[in-house]
Amino acid sequence: MIKEFKEFISRGNVIDLAVGVIIGGAFTSIVKSLVDYLINPLIGLFIGGINFSDWVFKVGSATFKFGSFINAVINFLIIAFIVFLLVKAVNKFLIRKKKEDTPVIAPEVQLLEEIRDLLQNQKK
Incomplete structure (x- = not known):
């Protein structure tokens, strides 16, 4: 184990x-x-400057702080949006870097290579 x-x-x-x-x-x-x-x-x-954390709902002795929940949801949405923007920027940078690293082959060269490969296969 x-x-x-x-x-x-x-x-x-x-x-x-x-x-x-x-x-x-x-x-x-x-x-x-x-x-x-x-x-x-x-x-x-x-x-x-509205602070939702002060919003409460009371039923008997129970206190429901739904304003704090609203604050948490708003913070989550903001954080998720910022992370989305950061990931999008990083992906854009990585894709651009990949495109720069990849050599561009002209269509004519690619066509000539295909013809060459076909002729080599016919000789075999």
Whole structure:
């Protein structure tokens, strides 16, 4: 069982996943501070500084803080949108880099190569 566990841990996917989780945790704090300290105050300018966390609903002795839930949903949507923009920018950069690395073959050259291959196959 120890041998199997060692093989499982030494697989690249598990190590890559661990690195991704660690970097994701660090990235979350960066995005959260961006949302809390830059984006939320900006949104507050437009909606008059409304703080939903004060909104509560009471039934008997139970208190439902649905305003805090609304804040959490808004923060999630903002964070998800920022992550979307970052991923889109990274993908655009990577695709551009791939296109620059890939040599462009003129259609005439490609056609000549196909003719050459067909002639070689006929000789065989």
